[in-house]
Every structure is written in C-alpha cells, then in structure tokens.
Amino acid sequence: MQRHHYTALAFLFLGVIVSAIASRDFLSMRAPDVLYPSRFVTKTGMLSGYCPDIHGTYGDTPVYYFESGQPGATILLLGGTHPNESAGFIAAAVLVENVRLAKGRLIVVPQACASGFTATDPLEASPMSFTLTTRSGERVFRSGARGGNPIHQWPDPLVYRHYPSGQQLSGMESRNLNRSYPGNPNGTFMEKNGHALLQLIKTEKVDIAFDLHEAAPEVMIINAIITHEKGSDIAATAVLNLELEDLKYSLELSPKNFHGLSHREWGDSASVIPFLMETSNPIQGRLRGATNVNLLLNGKDKFYSIASQLTNVRITYEPDGEPLSLRVGRHLQGFRRLIESYNEQHPDNTAIVENIPEYHSVIERGVGNFLK
Numbered sequence: 179m180q181r182h183h184y185t186a187l188a189f190l191f192l193g194v195i196v197s198a199i200a201s202r203d204f205l206s207m208r209a210p211d212v213l214y215p216s217r218f219v220t221k222t223g224m225l226s227g228y229c230p231d232i233h234g235t236y237g238d239t240p241v242y243y244f245e246s247g248q249p250g251a252t253i254l255l256l257g258g259t260h261p262n263e264s265a266g267f268i269a270a271a272v273l274v275e276n277v278r279l280a281k282g283r284l285i286v287v288p289q290a291c292a293s294g295f296t297a298t299d300p301l302e303a304s305p306m307s308f309t310l311t312t313r314s315g316e317r318v319f320r321s322g323a324r325g326g327n328p329i330h331q332w333p334d335p336l337v338y339r340h341y342p343s344g345q346q347l348s349g350m351e352s353r354n355l356n357r358s359y360p361g362n363p364n365g366t367f368m369e370k371n372g373h374a375l376l377q378l379i380k381t382e383k384v385d386i387a388f389d390l391h392e393a394a395p396e397v398m399i400i401n402a403i404i405t406h407e408k409g410s411d412i413a414a415t416a417v418l419n420l421e422l423e424d425l426k427y428s429l430e431l432s433p434k435n436f437h438g439l440s441h442r443e444w445g446d447s448a449s450v451i452p453f454l455m456e457t458s459n460p461i462q463g464r465l466r467g468a469t470n471v472n473l474l475l476n477g478k479d480k481f482y483s484i485a486s487q488l489t490n491v492r493i494t495y496e497p498d499g500e501p502l503s504l505r506v507g508r509h510l511q512g513f514r515r516l517i518e519s520y521n522e523q524h525p526d527n528t529a530i531v532e533n534i535p536e537y538h539s540v541i542e543r544g545v546g547n548f549l550k
C-alpha cells in the first residue's frame with residue numbers, strides 16, 4: 179500500500195467514528211419521554227385507538243383521560259403539536275401530573291406530533307433535550323422539531339397541497355401537524371395523524387379544545403388566544419379577566435380561508451370550540467444569539483433585550499427574559515380562564531378542573547416543582 183492509501187483509510191476510520199457518535203445521538207431521540215400521571219387519571223390510551231393505521235408508527239402517542247364521573251363538558255388539550263415549542267408540551271405534562279376533575283372530562287395529549295420529538299430541525303442548532311429539577315430529582319425532556327421527522331414522511335413535495343381544500347403551501351409544511359387538519363385516513367403520515375386527532379374530538383364529543391404553541395418574539399400572534407368565530411365571546415371574556423390580573427393577551431380570530439390549522443378545521447368539522455395559545459420563545463427567533471439549553475429554559479437573549487428597547491421593532495419580550503416557567507404559567511392561566519369563561523356561557527354543561535397550578539406560583543417555585 180502506498181502512503182495515500184493510509185491517509186484514505188485514516189479518513190474512512192475517522193468518518194466511521196463520527197457517524198457512530200452522531201447516530202448514537204440521533205437514536206437517543208427515539209426514546210420516549212416518561213410522564214408520571216396523577217392518580218386522578220382514570221384511563222390511559224393511545225391515539226391509534228382513533229385511527230388503527232397509525233398503530234406501531236412514530237405518529238402514535240399517549241392519551242390521558244380524567245373522568246370525574248359527573249356529567250359535564252369534555253375538554254381536550256394538546257401539547258407538542260410543534261415539538262420545539264417546549265412550553266406547550268410541559269404545560270400538558272403539568273396537567274397530566276397534577277389536576278383532578280370535579281365535573282366533566284379532560285383528555286390530554288402531551289405530545290400531539292410524536293414524530294417531531296425524534297429529531298431537531300436541521301441548521302437551527304436546537305438542543306435535543308433539557309433537564310428540569312423536580313422535588314425528587316432531575317428529569318430530562320426532549321425538545322424536537324417543528325414538523326414531523328422527515329424519515330417518517332419522505333420526500334417533501336415541492337408544493338404541499340392541503341387536503342381537501344387544495345390550498346398550496348411550501349413543501350416542508352406537509353410535515354406540519356398544524357397544517358394537516360382535518361386530515362385524511364388514506365393520506366400521508368401527517369394527514370393520518372391529523373385525522374386521528376379529529377377522530378378523537380368527534381368520538382369523545384369534545385366541547386372545548388386547546389392547542390398550546392410558542393413562537394418567536396417578533397411574530398405578531400405572540401400572547402394571542404386564537405379561536406374559531408364560535409369561540410370569540412368565550413375568548414373575549416377570558417382576555418378581559420386575564421387583563422385584570424395583569425396578563426396581556428390579544429384575541430385573534432382564525433382566518434376563514436387559511437386551511438389546515440386546528441382553530442379553523444376542528445371548529446369547521448366538529449361541534450368543538452377550539453382555542454390556540456402562543457407564548458414568546460426566543461429560541462425560535464431569528465434575532466437570537468447562542469442557541470442552547472440555557473436559552474430554552476431561561477429565555478434570556480441579549481439581542482432580544484436590545485431589540486425590545488428599540489421603538490421601531492415590534493417585539494414581545496419581557497425585560498428579564500421569557501423563562502420556561504413563565505411560558506408554562508401563561509398557558510396554564512389561559513387554560514383556566516378560558517374554561518371559566520366557557521362555564522359562564524354554558525351553565526348547563528360545565529367542567530371543573532381542580533389543582534391547575536397558579537401562574538404566580540409556577541414562576542416563583544419553578545415549573546419543575548409541579549412535576550413528579
């Protein structure tokens with residue numbers, strides 16, 4: 179063998195080592211997150227119960243049921259529609275591990291887009307996981323991508339044609355759960371996921387549903403409650419009540435001609451009243467600096483601090499940052515006030531969810547304190 183053969187072999191060997199380390203990291207994201215349901219969870223199931231086609235796929239995901247035994251409204255809450263929006267997933271996990279139902283039913287799907295938890299978005303440098311300190315030790319949770327993992331639905335089309343409207347969006351949106359509704363039982367991997375969730379809503383006769391999200395501080399819908407037109411009165415009362423406790427929210431109506439979104443398609447396809455909430459998450463923003471677990475947990479970024487002081491830039495960013503505890507606290511408080519508002523307007527069909535952690539105590543004690 180000549181010298182350049184040895185060089186080639188050395189590089190090949192180096193390549194194998196790098197691939198081995200990378201694949202170990204990639205595969206580690208397939209290990210499911212562990213939740214410890216409250217003893218008031220009366221039943222656990224899987225989403226495939228509503229669409230057998232997704233059984234055994236990375237689209238299947240746990241569903242937690244709280245049944246009070248007292249007739250009343252059925253509430254659904256989704257976290258993890260976009261797995262890189264960690265406050266939605268963690269708020270759902272907090273509910274699963276804490277609440278009890280005094281009236282009606284609550285169904286929680288903490289990781290609605292399970293596939294998206296198995297990868298991160300390329301070129302974003304996003305952390306794959308984060309650690310929260312609980313009363314009894316540390317727990318690790320995954321932070322994934324915005325859409326489903328491309329290996330579960332490949333390749334992306336050049337143009338994504340929404341079913342059944344025919345609306346055209348960029349190809350990568352074909353893996354976005356929140357562009358997939360109402361879904362299609364004979365469609366793509368993500369359309370089946372969307373179909374399964376809408377089947378859950380129809381089968382369980384859900385009255386009021388929540389889809390928890392986050393977005394970059396520069397996005398216009400930050401701190402908004404977005405609802406279908408049939409939810410506008412409920413949302414308006416909730417926004418006023420939240421304002422009274424110094425929590426600013428805006429009320430946005432779901433555009434009638436923008437298809438595929440939960441707040442549009444759930445409301446159009448079923449009797450449910452849908453609500454989507456957004457919090458401000460700098461790790462998703464274009465202005466952010468170092469992208470790491472610290473930013474995910476503390477939401478503190480010097481470039482957003484500077485931008486928030488400029489008068490000609492519209493940024494929703496707290497001077498002390500947007501920590502995960504604050505973002506989860508907002509989701510929980512919005513959830514609480516919207517249910518109260520629903521109950522006021524539907525006195526003959528109410529639901530009572532007890533033990534939802536209070537906004538201020540989540541911030542003061544840290545969200546980890548509300549996980550087992």
Ligand SMILES: [Zn+2]
Pocket residue numbers: 259260263391392393
């Ligand atoms: Zn989102």
